[in-house]
Amino acid sequence: MKIAYRKLIKSLSSILLLLSPFTPSQSCGPDIMPNEGRFCVFRPEMGQKAAWTPFFYSEEWLNSYTADPEDTDYRRNIREWLTYLNTPVEESDVYELLYLTDPDDFLYAHETGNWEKLETNTFVQFLRKPENQAVMTYMLNAKQNEFIQQRWTDEYAWGDLAGKDLNLVENYQQKTEALMEKTTDAFLKQRYAFLLIRASWDDSQKYSSDVIKAGKDVRSIYNQYLKGKNTIVADWANIYIAPFYLENCDTLRYHYALLNAFDKTEEKKVAAYTRMYKKWLPDLLTFVPTPHEKAVVYTLMSLRNPGKALHELKSASKLDPQLSYLPLLITREINKLEDWLLSPSVLNFDSFLWQEQYNYETDQYEAVYEKNREKDLEYLRMFRSFLETLRPSAALPGPYLQNAIAHLYILEGNFEKAKKALNEISPQSAPEFLIQKNIEKIICTAHLADITSPETKEILAKDLKALEKSYKALYPEIKPKNEYEMRYYQDEGRDEWKDDMDELYVWLCRLYQEKGETVTAGLLYMKAKILVNEYDGGGYYSMNYYEEDGDTVMANLYYSIAYPDRYASPEQIDEWMKLKHSPQKTAFEKYISPEKWTSDEMLLDLKGTILIRLGRYEEACNTFARLPEDFWEKTYEFKHYLPATSIRYSPILPYNEEESGKKMKVSKARIAKELRELSEAVKKPDNPDIAKAWYDFGLALYNITYDGNAWMMFSYGKSSRELGDDYWSDDCRFAFYDFEPNATRYREEYYGGKKASDAFQKAYTFAQNNPELAAKANVMMFVCAMESYQNLVAASVDYDAPVPDVPARTKLLKYQLKKRFSGTRTYEILSSNCLDFEE
Amino acid sequence: MYQKPILLFFVSASVITISLMCLHPAPNITRAFYYWKTTTDKKNILPFVEKTGVSRLYLRLFDVDWSEGGQVPVPRGKLDNWNYSMPDFQEVCPVIFITPRTFERIQEDKLDALADKILKETKEYSHSIGRSVGYNRFSYPSESDYDSYAYAAYEKRISQFADSFFLMMPEIQIDCDWNEKSKDKYFSFLKIFKKKIPNKTLSVTVRLYPYKFSEVMGVPPADKGMLMCYNTGAIKEKNTRNAILDTNEVKSYLSGMKEYPLPLDVALPLFRWGVWFRYGQYKGIVHNLSEEEWLRDTAFASFDNNHFRIKTDKVIGENYYREGDEIRYEKPAPAEIVSTAKIVRRSLGLKNRVISFYHWESSYIREYENCIQETYKIFE
Structure with a gap:
């Protein structure tokens, strides 16, 4: 799981949601690209070029990376220039002029003769000499080419559509072709040819057929001036000539040109890769002439394979044991195995364990989870055996291979063998290999030793x-x-x-x-x-x-x-x-x-809240008492979701005078105190009004449940992701809260009102001589039963399945109320205010 | 003996009904579609346009998103130039999708510049689209006239038409799923943008949630809204039957509502996707499912109702499906679209409004052709 999340944030656009074959949703919950849920401690950067980052298994956002961060291609180009110039021009000055100088600035300086900004640049000094006019002419043309390209490719440039500027392109092409034909300088001729080819291609329109038709078919220019030449511009040109093959339905040559761009350049790698069609890659195997190129085809096939790609890796390795992409392909397989075997347990993504932990219906997943895990371990062993057959080489340094093998042993749970493999890595190895070795070492220590010991x-x-x-x-x-x-x-x-x-x-x-x-x-x-x-x-x-x-x-x-x-x-x-x-x-x-x-305050609040969950009210009171009185008025969302009144309040029956009471400060300390007093009252053996005490305690317990008015005594949020699915409630607006694993721990109590219901049952039992109170207790037992039914039964069935009937006991409570208490004031109020109840 | 009064009753009732009908003529409904792809549809869609009487196209031109790197809003996912002759919809309305985070991050004093940029880009596109429409609307000179004055005149006419195309666009729509954090700046932006297009209707998309909870979510300061009657379900929930459209959900959003402060048009869904689950956990959305023939491969997946259950590990396209994975195949049932339309009509009343489908995809349109016709008629 790498830094792509930030990059994703930068890059996500809604249209992709509809057009790409797979996209994450932007609805509630962690919004992640697949790679974000992939656990990865085998460092994909190890032994790779920085330009290959987009191809790592843990990186899926291909276009959010700099094409060639190490400037491999640019430096090759600069070397070619220095060789050609054969004069004491500074390498950094060539770099500055070619890659850091805005085309406008250069063209403006030339037009006005004001070279102030580039006065000290030795390459510019060279160009300004009259005897070097031909090179200056080329550079002016090249900068003009850049200008045309930039107008189209810069996504930050608003409002510059290419469609109406085709004349500009055509004029440029004519001018460049004339210069190419005129010059006798072979180096410049090649470069003009490249510019001409590049100008025929429009990045913003990709392979828009109109542009291709409007432009010149530059394949002949490529064949005449660049084909087979050992220069970066010949290699870059591959990506620009490819669309001309596609336009003529020559998919093999189209892909072959892209393959060359992929293999021979760094800057065009991602661009070439993204333009290839997966389904045509196998055909390319019989078309490309050399074993190395066939190995590159297998490389591409492997990169496009999010599943098990050992076959492609083996084939590539057999065809070209010195293939530079081998570490990339090996690391991808290791990262896949890490993802499949560890992401579920460490990150909880794709996790059967997650389901199991929270007591979801796991029967249907358990067997297949274990089966898939076994298949993955079997693949891991096959893969490790293959790695153990490989010999260290320039392409596959020994420390890299030993780290890879050690990591696979770790994934298999064989830490001793992992340690043995790590011992093969010399302390004199390159830092990137030693870092991985240290990571593996820490993991081995954590698994082999008693991690709790000092x-x-x-x-x-x-x-x-x-x-x-x-x-x-x-x-x-x-x-x-x-x-x-x-x-x-x-x-x-x-x-x-x-x-x-x-x-x-x-x-x-x-x-x-x-x-x-x-x-x-x-x-x-x-x-x-x-x-x-x-x-x-x-x-x-x-x-x-x-x-x-x-x-x-x-x-x-x-x-x-x-x-x-x-x-x-x-x-x-x-x-x-x-x-x-x-x-x-x-x-x-x-x-x-x-x-x-x-903060101590938040920790104390949490401690008190957990004590409330556990029913340890005395300790909760003592804990909350350590907090400032106004803490809950000023902090978090407490004041919105805790009542300013007593919690001896029924959601369905009218307030008693004493219960509605005066408004007080929002305070968990006060509510905890009330809970403590009520819990003590029911324990008094000589309590003359024990039925009322149990009823009041029941109300308080009800109000700290999910549906109560003091639910924030129990949890820190509410949302549609919870069991009760209180989607319409305003309560869920401030956070997409998830209460697991507490939701499972306190399932019956918090979502089902179990403790409250038990208290009302006691009140009911003790109130046999007080029909009014018995009726109230009966009503609240029914409310708790319905809460349990709605939150725990009805809300958790499959959408298509019929909603289970209300349990018989719940129905009985309703029936009993009517049968036994229809003469009470409670029943009268209820039936006139709550129509559903009368049905 | 009592036949006369009955006859009188029916005659009176008929007169009253006819009178009422005269007082309330049938509403004027504009049949529309959204076009939400980045590439142009090469299929010949003209016959369908003519057959269904779709006269308006809401054409998404580009998205605007926030660039953390540049600390500026940037256009993304631009629509390709319409390189093919565009069917002659009577009206084309540009739509610009703006991500909520754009408004969360942008500074208040940059809203005016953003409005300018969007307008400039929209005008550029209008010109390009105008050319495409123009080529369709005006007959090409005969071959004999090629290279002649007639051809030059034809090109000039197209250019003039393209130049004036922006002026002919009746409406510009801003699509933003605003939230409480982005609301204020989004609404400020709309006010600024409206000032720049005084002669055009500025419409905004309104999802069901902000429609239902307008007191919390606010009402965008626009000329009218497009109520998007879809994406009703919790997509990540395993138990959701169909997250795209559930008539009951739409009903629950619309029921008991007072009139929304903005005049409302209506958008209904016409798309499909697969929702991918692994071990009961949401994994993502799979598009183009209908084209995936592999789903009919019984050795690979079993299909039950609208659920695929994968039987064996396999890479398809860019996805690695594992044994036990499930894909919930979702598309709105034609009957559900129709029943939703009826509920929407009942809730919002019969008024002049635009009825649009989201979104244009030739294969869907063929499959839903009767449903589309029926749905339009419900509002007429």
Whole structure:
């Protein structure tokens, strides 16, 4: 799961939702591209060129990357120029003129003779000499070509449609052709040929047939001047001549031209790849002449395969053992296996385990999940066996292979063998291989040793710090030379570094959670700041988005307690606070400590809330008492979803005077106190009004359920993603809340009103001599039963299935009310105010 | 003996009915379609246009999205130039989709510039589309006139027509699924944009949620709205039957509503997709499902009602389907479109309005031809 999420945010457009073969939805919940849900700690960058990033399994947004961040093609072009010029011109000056100088600026400088901006550029100085007029003429033409291209390709340029400028293109082509024919300089002739070919192609219109027809068929120019020539412009030109083949239905030559553009250039790789048709690739195998080219075809087939692509990898490797793409293809397979085997358990995406954890109907998934897992492990073993047959080479360095094999052993659960493979990697290996080795080492330690022991924690802290250090060495902070570098290049590696660490943290988090160390797990989780399939607050946006902007939205406040809300006990929250304030933290504790701790107030509120869930009202009161009185008026969304009145309130029966009462401050402390008093009242053996006490306690318990008016005593949000499906409620507007796993833990109590119903049953039993109170208790038992039916039964059936009938007991309660209490005031009020009830 | 009064009753009733009919003539309905693709439809769609009387095309020109890199709004997903002769719809209305985050991120003082850019781009497109329509509307000179004055005159006429095409567009529509964070700046933008097109109708899309909860979501300051009666279900929920259209859902949104403050046109769905689940969890949307012949391959997938269940791991296109995956195939049933239309008509009343289908796809149109005709008639 790499940095593409941010890139996605930059790039998403609604039209893709309709036109691409697969798109994520933008509706509620984590909105992710498939790659965002892919767990990945085997670093795809290892042993690869930066230009290949778009082809990583964990990167799906092909066009959101700089085409050739290492400037491989540009530098080759500059070398060709320097060889041709054969004069003391600075390499950086050639770079500046070719790639950093705006065409307008250059053309303007030439027109006006004002070279102020480029005065010191040695290449410009060369061009301005009268004897170099031919090269200057070429450069002016080339800049004009750039101008034409940019007008069409720059998405930031509004309102420049190419359609009406075909005359401009034609004029340019005529002029360039004349210059090409006139010059006797072979180097310039080739370059003019390239410009002419490029001008026949319109990026914004892709392969618009009108433009192609309007332009010259440049294949003959390519064949005459560029075919077989060892120059970057010949290789680049492939992408521009390809559409002419397609226009003539010659799909083989079309793909062959694109294959050459893909293989021989870096800048045109993605462009060539995206223009190929998957279904025609196999035909290309018999068309391309050399084993290397056949291996490249298999490479392309593998890149287009989101499933198991060992066959393509084996074929490519057999045809060309020195194929430079082999690490790319191997890493893709490893990342796929990581995704299939680990994403469900670590990130909760595509997860049967997720379903199981929350007690959903899992029977139908369990068997197939296990079957798919077995198939994946079998594939993993086949794949590892293949890797073990490969010999290290320039294309496949030994440390790369050993890391790959070790990682596969880890995925298989064989940590000892993984360690053995890692030991084969020399400490003198390149930093990128040592980083991966350190990652694998940390994972092995975490699985083989007792991670809860202080000794192991010390080792982990030391290794994690060492890992960070090695990252710093690999990705030193670079001061960007120009806007281009600042925008695209500089932060890429450092972003990946952070992402790698985050994924490691979340993996460790899961291991600590398994061991019951919730505080450690929670702090690692929060350190990771990673997108998982769990609700952390923030709704549509990532928590980082707003944090970075310093704009606090209420839902984000929940992020600070989301993890302990899901997993911590009240005692563990005490541990959390103790660690927070500990003056003598161990190295490991220091390492996992966040830069900004969750506030004590929010932790205390959470602790009190969990105590309320557990029915430990006395402790809840003591906990809330430690918070400022106005905390709930000023913080989060409490004041909107907690009542300013007593919680001895019936949703269906009129207020009693004493219950409606005066308005008070919104305060969990006050409500907890009321709960405590009511819970104590029912325990008094000598309580003369025990029936009323149970009834009032029942009302209070009802009001802290999902449908009650003080539900925020129990949870921190509401949404359509919950069991009750309260879609129409305003309550769900501030966050797309998800209450799991608490929803499962407190299912009957919170969504079904079980505890409240039990209290009303007691009230009913004790009120045999008080028909009015018995009637009220009967009404509330019915309300609880309906709540349970609606939230837990009716809302969870398949849409097409018939809604189950209301349970017999619920019907009986209604019948009983009419039969036994129709003479009471309660029944009279109810039947006149609540028509449904009378039916 | 009592036949006379009955006869009198029927005569009176008929007179009253006829009088009422005279007082309330049949509403004037504009039959429309959305065109939402980025590429032009090469199929010959003229026969259908003529047959159904579709006279208006809502043509999505481009999206506007926020670029974090550039810190500016940028156009995306531009419609290709209409390189093929466009059927002669009487009216073409440009639609511009703007992402809500554009308004969340843009500064208030940049809204005017954004409106200018959108208008400039729209005018450029209008010219290009005008040419395409022009070539269809005006007869080409005969071959003998080629290279003659007639040909030059023809080209001049097309150019003039293209130049004036923007002026002929009756309406510009802004499509934005605004939220509470983007509302204020979106509404400010609409006010600014309207000032720049005083002689045109400015319409906005209104989804069912903001329609129902207009007090919270606000009412966009536009001349009219297009109520989008689809995407009614929770797509990620496994138990959802059909997220595209559920008449009961539409009914629940429309029922008990006071009149919306804007005059409303109506859009109904005409698209399909597959909703992909793995182990009961939502995985994504699969498009072009009807063209996927593999779904008929019983060795690969079993089909039950509107659910496909994958039997074996297989890569299809760019997707890797695993054994046990499920795909809920969703499309609006013709009867459901018709019943929804009836509910919408009852709720909104019979008025002059545009009835549009979303969206133009030749194969769908062929399949739903009768339904489309019937639906239009419901509002007439």
